[in-house]
Amino acid sequence: MASQGFGFPRQAAARPHRLAPQRAEEPVEEPETPVTLADDAELDLSADEAATRVEETLAALDAELVGLASVKRRVREIASLLQVDRARSQFGLTSSKPTLHMSFTGGPGTGKTTVAMRMAAILHALGYIRAPRVHVVTRDDLVGQFIGHTAPKTKEAIARAAGGVLFIDEAYYLFRPENERDYGQEVIEILLTEMENERGNLVVIFAGYPDRMATFFSANPGLSSRVPHHIEFEDYDHAELMQIAELMVAEENFRFDEEAREAFADYLTRRMQRPNFSNARSVRNAIERCRLRQARRLVGLDRPLGKQDLIVITAEDVRGSSLFAPAADG
Numbered sequence: 001m002a003s004q005g006f007g008f009p010r011q012a013a014a015r016p017h018r019l020a021p022q023r024a025e026e027p028v029e030e031p032e033t034p035v036t037l038a039d040d041a042e043l044d045l046s047a048d049e050a051a052t053r054v055e056e057t058l059a060a061l062d063a064e065l066v067g068l069a070s071v072k073r074r075v076r077e078i079a080s081l082l083q084v085d086r087a088r089s090q091f092g093l094t095s096s097k098p099t100l101h102m103s104f105t106g107g108p109g110t111g112k113t114t115v116a117m118r119m120a121a122i123l124h125a126l127g128y129i130r131a132p133r134v135h136v137v138t139r140d141d142l143v144g145q146f147i148g149h150t151a152p153k154t155k156e157a158i159a160r161a162a163g164g165v166l167f168i169d170e171a172y173y174l175f176r177p178e179n180e181r182d183y184g185q186e187v188i189e190i191l192l193t194e195m196e197n198e199r200g201n202l203v204v205i206f207a208g209y210p211d212r213m214a215t216f217f218s219a220n221p222g223l224s225s226r227v228p229h230h231i232e233f234e235d236y237d238h239a240e241l242m243q244i245a246e247l248m249v250a251e252e253n254f255r256f257d258e259e260a261r262e263a264f265a266d267y268l269t270r271r272m273q274r275p276n277f278s279n280a281r282s283v284r285n286a287i288e289r290c291r292l293r294q295a296r297r298l299v300g301l302d303r304p305l306g307k308q309d310l311i312v313i314t315a316e317d318v319r320g321s322s323l324f325a326p327a328a329d330g
Contacts, residue, residue, distance in 0.1 A: 036092040053125040054079050061118045065111045066247070067240045074231050075119060082126040099228050100128065100203050101195055103217070105210040106233025109281030112207050113167065115233075119205075120165045129203060130163030137166065139173040142187045150183040154190045162201055171206035172216035188220055195226050236279050241268050245283050249313065254291070259315035264290075270323045286321070293320040 058079070061072060078100065085098055100123065104112040116134050124132035137157050144150035158166060168174075174184040195204055206213065210232065217224040236244065242265055249255055256264060267286060271277060278285075294317040298305060 036090070048083065050125045050127070051083065054083070054122050057118050057121045057125065061115065064114060064118075066243045067236060068111060068115075068233065071111070071115060071231055071233055074229070075115065075122070078119070078229065079122050079126065082123070082128060086126065097200055099199060099226065101227045102203070102205045102229040102231060103213060103227050104205055104207040104231050104233060105213045107209065107235050107279060109279030109283075110233035110235065111280065112233055113169075115231075116165060116167045116205050116207075120203075123165070123203060128200070129165065130201070133161075133164035134167050135161035135164065136169060138169050139184065142168075142174065143183050150186045151190060154187050158190075158194050158198075158202065162198070165203045165205060167205045167207060170208045172208050172212040175216055175219055177219065188223060192222055192226065238265070238268055238272065241272075241279070241283055244280050245287060248284055248287055252287075252291075254294075254311055254313055256313050256318075257315070260313050260318050263315040263318035267318055267321060267323060274323075289321065290317045293317040 058072070058076060061075065065072075081098055085095070088095065102119075104116065106112060113134070113136065117132075120129065120134050121132040123129045135157065141157055142150070142154045144153050174187050176182040176184055191204065194202060204227075206216075206227065208216070217227070242261075245264060245268075246256070264286075268283070271282060271286065290313050294313055297314070297316060298309060301309075
């Protein structure tokens with residue numbers, strides 16, 4: 001049996017409206033005709049040139065995001081699906097192109113946008129989309145203010161995302177059944193058409209809180225049937241949030257001293273019990289405020305500063321948060 005690796009064909013560059021004249025000495029390249037492999041041939045998926053790019057992207061995802069094991073597993077499954085689908089095509093085993101529209105559900109700060117960006121890189125590496133880009137929109141970018149305004153706005157957003165990923169954050173706000181004059185339903189109808197007609201040119205990811213997204217899809221069964229991949233992003237636990245904090249601090253060339261680390265762990269315990277906690281987003285905001293308090297402390301020292309002064313975040317910088325303020329009497 002012959003054994004070989006294979007590479008996925010690169011996307012052809014967009015043709016200009018007018019072709020430049022060809023020089024006599026420059027032959028016109030004919031598109032390559034795919035060669036169907038013999039029934040007894042074998043393919044080495046690991047030798048695929050795109051497989052390396054996919055593994056690099058998955059490794060970056062592991063490095064960027066703490067936890068989220070189930071999310072990363074689903075991303076790998078989708079990448080594997082596309083690799084095997086293209087391998088089948090090498091043997092002439094035709095089948096319908098996989099539908100890759102997705103739903104990302106989870107609280108704020110759980111990495112949905114980051115995963116969408118990495119997913120776009122994977123889909124591009126495997127030849128499913130033309131460009132590894134993500135166009136992020138919300139209701140305000142799609143829904144118009146008057147009759148005839150919604151369709152152009154929605155189609156403009158789709159055109160910007162064409163060849164890549166359209167990421168609709170808080171997608172449930174498109175559906176407002178209590179308002180009969182709301183134009184969000186028009187957006188949904190346009191999306192339904194484009195998601196079906198442009199399956200090979202556009203991937204749509206709907207994102208938002210789990211309970212609201214469930215209601216959104218149950219009220220729009222036609223939309224739900226076009227979204228086969230539902231990925232849930234769980235909230236981070238305390239240990240994962242501390243790991244995220246350490247990574248964020250290190251990325252900015254700071255570090256907690258031991259007392260500051262204990263203080264920040266205490267801060268997280270308190271903050272996680274308060275309203276509007278946003279996982280990694282709240283951690284980043286807390287670190288930014290620690291840096292503000294560190295800067296105020298250093299300026300107040302009124303002495304020459306060394307490198308370590310500028311790097312170390314102390315317990316004082318952390319415990320200056322209002323969360324540590326004593327409760328008011330009465």
